[in-house]
Amino acid sequence: xxxxxxxxxxxxxxxxxDMPLLFALREAAxxxxxxxxxANFDDGGSTCECGACIVLVDGAALRSxxxxxxxxxxxFITTIEGLSRDRSHPVQQAMVAEQAIQCGFCTPGIVMxxxxxxxxxxAPERSEIEEAIQNDCxxxxxxxxxxxxxxxxxxxxxQESISAAPAPAIDTKDxxxxxxxxxxxxxxxxxxx
Numbered sequence: 156x157x158x159x160x161x162x163x164x165x166x167x168x169x170x171x172x173d174m175p176l177l178f179a180l181r182e183a184a185x186x187x188x189x190x191x192x193x194a195n196f197d198d199g200g201s202t203c204e205c206g207a208c209i210v211l212v213d214g215a216a217l218r219s220x221x222x223x224x225x226x227x228x229x230x231f232i233t234t235i236e237g238l239s240r241d242r243s244h245p246v247q248q249a250m251v252a253e254q255a256i257q258c259g260f261c262t263p264g265i266v267m268x269x270x271x272x273x274x275x276x277x278a279p280e281r282s283e284i285e286e287a288i289q290n291d292c293x294x295x296x297x298x299x300x301x302x303x304x305x306x307x308x309x310x311x312x313x314q315e316s317i318s319a320a321p322a323p324a325i326d327t328k329d330x331x332x333x334x335x336x337x338x339x340x341x342x343x344x345x346x347x348x
Contacts, residue, residue: 157224161186162237172225177208179224180234188235188263189219192291206290209264209271210234216271216287235263238270245310246270246303248317253303257294265290269304273311281305 158167161184168179180186192205208219211233238244242251246269249255256262265288272279272287279287284304292300309315 157228159224159227159230159232161232162234168224170224172228173223175220176210176222176224176227176232177219180210180219180232186234186236190260190263191220192261192264204289204291205261205264206268207261207264209267209290211238211267211271211274214271214274216268233267235267238266244270245307245317246273249303249307249310250300252317253299253306255296255299255303257292257296261290261292261294265292265300269307272304273308277311278308279304 156167156169157172158165160166161180166184168174168183170179170183177189177191180189181191189210190207192207206218209216210219211217211231212219212222212227213230239247242248244266246266250262250266268288268290269284272284276283281301284301288300288304306315306317310317
């Protein structure tokens, strides 16, 4: 039974050791932030190139559809859920601040790839960012994405700060005050019938 540490917690999977890590994360561990952009169990993810499933494995950004549970044995895995519980990681903050998120499907993989880059290179050049972020994004946020990663690097080095993004599970009434395009619709009154 493959054992590893996921988001700081030791786990053991009672699954086929040849199963891609992606499927164990999503289906067994219920860590669904790691997305499946087209990998399937039969080919071990060999046809997938999108990067939506990127996680940190011992600090390196790797596609979880291409790593088996056996290969993950004894390693430290960080998913988007484990990067920061309160969305305070500089990459998460910069992605929001630079409006570098569209539909959000590819965002977890991009965030993890960028976090891996910044952990090994705190001040990457634009060309190094472009080389490290090979994720597909059908929404085409690349110009804002590059700016967000550059900004995250400055935040990581304490050259700049970003006001915090809204906390998870914000009350809709509070969100409506902060976001003018959102209105809270009053619940219909009970007519007693």
